[in-house]
Amino acid sequence: MGEIVPFQDLNLSPVPAVGNGNGNGNTSASGGATTSTPNFLKVPKIEPKLEPLDESPIEAQPLQEPDDDYFQDPAPLNFYSDPQNTSLPQSAVVSTEQDNVYSEYHRISELFLAAFAKRLEQQQHQQYGDEVTALDPNAGAIVPVDTENQVSPILVPRPQRKYVKRSSELVRVTDLQIEDKRYFREMVRSTRLLFDSFRVFAVAEEQKRLSAVGPAFRKPRGDLLAASVMRDRGLWINRDKRIVGPIPGIEIGDVFFFRMELCVLGLHGIPQAGIDYLPMSQSSNGQPIATSIIVSGGYEDDEDAGDEITYTGHGGQDKFGKHCVHQKLEGGNLAMERSMYYGIEVRVIRGFKYEGSISSKIYVYDGLYKIHDCWFDVGKSGFGVYKFKLSRIEGQKEMGSAILKFAGSLRAKPLSVRPTGYIHLDISNRKELVPVMVFNDIDNFGDPLHHDYLPKALFPPHLCNTGSSGTGCDCVSGCVDGCFCAMKNGGDFAYDQHGFLVRGKPLIFECGPFCKCPPSCRNRVSQRGLRNRMEVFRSRQTGWGVRSLDLIHAGSFVCEYAGVVLTREQAEIFAMSGDTLIYPSRFSSRWAEWGDLSRIYPDYVPPTYPALPPLDFAMDVSRMRNVACYMSHSTAPNVMVQFVLYDHNNLMFPHLMIFATENIPPLREISLDYGVADEVTGKLAICN
CATH class of the missing domain: 2.170.270.10 (SET domain)
Incomplete structure (x- = not known):
């Protein structure tokens, strides 16, 4: 059987300076010097590289941590007692008009959260110093959020569930034998089969319900429902350990139609952000580590030549995808710089539009890349961006995107x-x-x-x-x-x-x-x-x-x-x-x-x-x-x-x-x- 070995102890490595254009200087976002000691680094304000969640995105709560809950969990569909009854219970649904009301409610709530988040962060740092590692998402709201009585925009409410977060332990999977590879491949295959079959089933049932009540104003999102229910049942895989390098059972060239499937399999653990990483609040030495990225052309400064990638860091964009402020060396950007210093490879998933896709977009796993350089530059829009130079590790199978x-x-x-x-x-x-x-x-x-x-x-x-x-x-x-x-x-x-x-x-x-x-x-x-x-x-x-x-x-x-x-x-x-x-x-x-x-x-x-x-x-x-x-x-x-x-x-x-x-x-x-x-x-x- 293959071994799951702990990753290198980052505490044994010296704390380096933040890289400049040559990867070895001290440069901040403003061009001045910055300290290299983690204790003096501020807690990152998470500004994930948001990308469209496939086609017909729905209103969703932003991430509080890069691996926390993103989407709202619909109630379980317990309608299998009678084998002849395969329709969703009428009591388990709400009207499209009600959906719009809750979507608007969440949008307005997020405006308040955004307005108070920065002020709250400053107050907490003044009071508690660097011991603060996360913000209370409800602390800045005018009215506390009632999660017990909040109605899901898709199905009936249910009691709030506590989910086990992803592990903060970095590990590698090594020495896989042929039997091990078959075992993990079958585990991934059965998980994907369950996700796809339940997604198709959920969409069919939702379409049946919508056709009965009138014209549908939005397409059913079976991928979100399938992922939510599977997480409810503990069927997400590769979350008990945070794997560095290849995921056992996932081959180069595997294709996915939905971002949520990447989360279900543990290939990329964040539903929307382009950089998946271990946040500094969970890291053993207080430094974030990047594990995977999605290259989908979401930033105008990206350059993708296949084996060589110039990847733009996250943040600095408005809701329309336009740069409006300078990027900062924090969150995923800092994690990419730290992975470059420690020589940690990242998984690369490419996303692009594909004619005939049910979601108008596909994602393909292209293997492992090394980060060789990091620098701060002025982007095409005139705002400062962090750029990372990645090259594909030799000896791997041909890229799925090339095929x-x-x-x-x-x-x-x-x-x-x-x-x-x-x-x-x-x-x-x-x-x-x-x-x-x-x-x-x-x-x-x-x-x-x-x-x-x-x-x-x-x-x-x-x-x-x-x-x-x-x-x-x-x-x-x-x-x-x-x-x-x-x-x-x-x-x-x-x-x-x-x-x-x-x-x-x-x-x-x-x-x-x-x-x-x-x-x-x-x-x-x-x-x-x-x-x-x-x-x-x-x-x-x-x-x-x-x-x-x-x-x-x-x-x-x-x-x-x-x-x-x-x-x-x-x-x-x-x-x-x-x-x-x-x-x-x-x-x-x-x-x-x-x-x-x-x-x-x-x-x-x-x-x-x-x-x-x-x-x-x-x-x-x-x-x-x-x-x-x-x-x-x-x-x-x-x-x-x-x-x-x-x-x-x-x-x-x-x-x-x-x-x-x-x-x-x-x-x-x-x-x-x-x-x-x-x-x-x-x-x-x-x-x-």
């Missing part, structure tokens, strides 16, 4: 970016909406070219004949809650308004040929076909593999696993000839993990309707197949199989639809859990 840009170039001009290696630009021959390319730069093997492409599974006509008439919904403009197809699914649709799978089920009924709803109906997600540009590639580890040129969202549909469906009798004959057969009954039931909220609510009951009979059929992919058949096997997959019916009503012959269980970055291999091996041969039923 994202490279994938974008491949989507536009694949042959210009890769002149050699492509043996086919579309093996589907336009049977899919997007091309499926084949890339092989290892050998001359071209097996994918020898098979007919089958975009959808081919079922026996005599078993799956829908007849000349059937029953469907009457939703002309799209399915609505309570329609015929919704009732077939137990009263709830399987997908939200964005097409994300809400919860995995034994079987999903989508609208079929006898429904009057259009192809854009929310209940026709998987039958629309492939949407992400795929690439079948030759791999030295897995033979053939599949990767996407697009970023795939967790919970989104990927493709169908297609082949020629055989009855049991037909399968026995084909097996005698040695043909490759896939047995759907052997696929692992990973669908049960998506939307499983038992870790949050002990009384959660997973969906059991409808009860499927044993799937007694096989699928021949020896001659006709699609891109899914080249997916490699993994016991920790990033996609799963979900059974779906839409073009017939035979429960024993569903479609095998593949959905993503995590955010899959471009050019990362897509893996599937093929489940149980054959009893006789001991091999997986996999054609790859």
Whole structure:
């Protein structure tokens, strides 16, 4: 097992002077000399580098410490006693008008807090000296805040909870073996799966509620709700120790759509500030230490060249992001300077806009950087700013942000970016909406070219004949809650308004040929076909593999696993000839993990309707197949199989639809859990 070792004792190091432009002088924000002794440093007035909390930000309380509570915690959603009741209690919500009232209340309160904070700080320092380490956020208010009776702007009030703050102990995780890496990766994977599935579920329920009361004035923030509830249940990870360096289980290139997910995983512990650091009030020697930063272009003086970064410190901006005062060497700025002196590396997460993202922005972890220089300079706006020179530590994997840009170039001009290696630009021959390319730069093997492409599974006509008439919904403009197809699914649709799978089920009924709803109906997600540009590639580890040129969202549909469906009798004959057969009954039931909220609510009951009979059929992919058949096997997959019916009503012959269980970055291999091996041969039923 890997070791968690205490970080270097900073008390054993001499107290240095604050760096100047050359990293070794004594310079203050005003250009004069300043003392280097920590006892003479004032307690930092926290001015975090605020950045937009993804799309549609909501009113929120500012941080009192860089790792304290940021957002308001909604009440727990205890609505799982009855498995059929999946809606939010009406008593647990407040109107949009009331939301606006509380938002305005918080805004006005913050104006009073800001007005009295500086005066309060001066009074406390005059009275108590340097022993003061934090301000009482309510001491400067005209009326004390009643936290017991304060109503949450999202859900019903609840008793105030006391949360354990992040540890002040700095540690490193070292000597990780292969088993350790697998363990931590699975821990991160399961935490992210819970966050994403609960986020999608919470958004779907909120949209259902808002549609019932009228037009919505703001988008539901499922990320804030999911993070709050998970923190309520103690499901945030990597907070018992403050880790310096890489976070176990998080790989370079991992992509995140929400800032709150970074907090849940412990990759970056502050929801809005760009510098995450151990504050001086918690440090053993009274000096702050930076552990991670987010580079997102929030400051006009930032310069990002990939391996080299000129990072602008925090503070000095107004609410519109314009510089209005000089920055100060305190808080995160001082922490960055101290990390430079002690030679402590920082994690770098890049945030930038990405077309097609559900939050309009993405964050990608790019590895570890060293801080080499710190100086005070005049910024483009004419105000003084602190700048930090960072360089990427050598020997790490390729940056995820660089891979994202490279994938974008491949989507536009694949042959210009890769002149050699492509043996086919579309093996589907336009049977899919997007091309499926084949890339092989290892050998001359071209097996994918020898098979007919089958975009959808081919079922026996005599078993799956829908007849000349059937029953469907009457939703002309799209399915609505309570329609015929919704009732077939137990009263709830399987997908939200964005097409994300809400919860995995034994079987999903989508609208079929006898429904009057259009192809854009929310209940026709998987039958629309492939949407992400795929690439079948030759791999030295897995033979053939599949990767996407697009970023795939967790919970989104990927493709169908297609082949020629055989009855049991037909399968026995084909097996005698040695043909490759896939047995759907052997696929692992990973669908049960998506939307499983038992870790949050002990009384959660997973969906059991409808009860499927044993799937007694096989699928021949020896001659006709699609891109899914080249997916490699993994016991920790990033996609799963979900059974779906839409073009017939035979429960024993569903479609095998593949959905993503995590955010899959471009050019990362897509893996599937093929489940149980054959009893006789001991091999997986996999054609790859």
